[in-house]
Amino acid sequence: MLTNQASRRHFRLPHPVLTLIGLVFFAHFAGAGIVLAQSPGDAGVDDPYFPNLGNGGYDVLHYAIDARFDVEANTLQATTVIDAQATQGLNRLNLDFQRIAIESVLVDDAEASFEHRNGELVITPAAAITEGQAFRVEVRYGGSPSSYPFQQTIADLGWYDLESHLVGMGEPAGSSTWYPVNEHPSDKATYTFRLTAPKPYMAVASGVLVERIAGLDETTFVWEMRQPMASYLTLVAVGDFVEISDETADGLPIRSYAPPNLVRRAESAFARTSEIIAAYEALFGDYPFETVGGLVVDGGFGFALETQSMPIYDGMIIRAPVEFSERFIAHELAHQWFGNSVSPASWRDIWLNEGFATYASWLWVEQSAGLSVFGSLARGSYVELRNSRRLTRPGDAKGPVTGDPGVEAIFDGEVIYTRGAVTLHALRLKVGDDAFFEIVRTYYDRFKFGNASTEDFIAVAEEVSGTDLNYFFQGWLFEADVPLIPELES
């Protein structure tokens, strides 16, 4: 007879055996767990405006871009080495890269398979990468870079084949036209650019020129950006450039580059760089990078961009009267603090770049041309804003708002630049000069070399001023109507 009790007794296993079985089970499922945890990295970082920009699953630490250019043919042959750290287990990962043909991809020196389409380079490493692992991706490619249409509302971005020079730059996503990249400002990294150009051309990039290696027919220029840089701030240009060398009163090197026919103009346009830097250092804190300067190109595109440590200016700006070009230069230099050192957490936070740069250029006017010129600027901008919104038909008043403008208004002059700057001026009038500049310095100091969101700025403003500013920022940043500033009404 077999009773329940007997059978149980009979089949009861000694305790150490149970423990062993338990361990085997645990190890088995834990092992399965690791395999399951190695999933594909996302094809975007969920930016509220551009969800496909950037990629998930890793953090880039350093880019080393080695490129050889043919200026006449507009071609490059390049290898980009990316040192990164996995933030999840990865059996696949993406990089953003546009239209250049890829020759090979290595992950940790092993051949990896890849697919390349629609601006995404999808890499499957031979061996999966574990969470926290440091790994290296090496991409070899060559061809003719070109700009590409990025959203309907923003012009073609990235690579410019100009008559006598090549230029790579573009906000918010132009860098992927010439190197594979995690193209979102939330993943900042340091850079080495090793750029080879045929003689007599020069290759210029963001950062410090650390080496110039002369070959028989060509020259290699090695540039280092040793502070974190968002990819939309990288710059490369190859062409006939003359170096204009100077330094600030504090000994910060000023290195600017211009085509030979624009050197004189550039010298006078950049003449006050040292003074502008000194004014901003007194107001915001130390200049964040190792050099400062500007690159002038004859592009005919009519804009300037705050590329890190060396903003780029179209020749049209530099040819204009100094009063005009200086406003551009003051704006782009202010971005070195706001936008470049403190970068937006997402593209929704763009007013933190443009509002600050616009307001800083007014502060430069306040210092250089006097309080009355500043006053008329601030008042004029405020009145312009009020009038513009008054013209909107009733019931039609829901335009884009500064704190969440949407893709269409991301670079809107009125909504982002003017209203961003007037918002800061309104804050200054509300909390007073001392608290206002303490807010700006604290915000810069807390988020320098990193990223900040609108919420981060509001939190600093409330903390430093000891004031509840919820109602204030709600009105200025998130409602279409322009709040009243009694001080500016006349």
Ligand SMILES: [Zn+2]
């Ligand atoms: Zn700007």
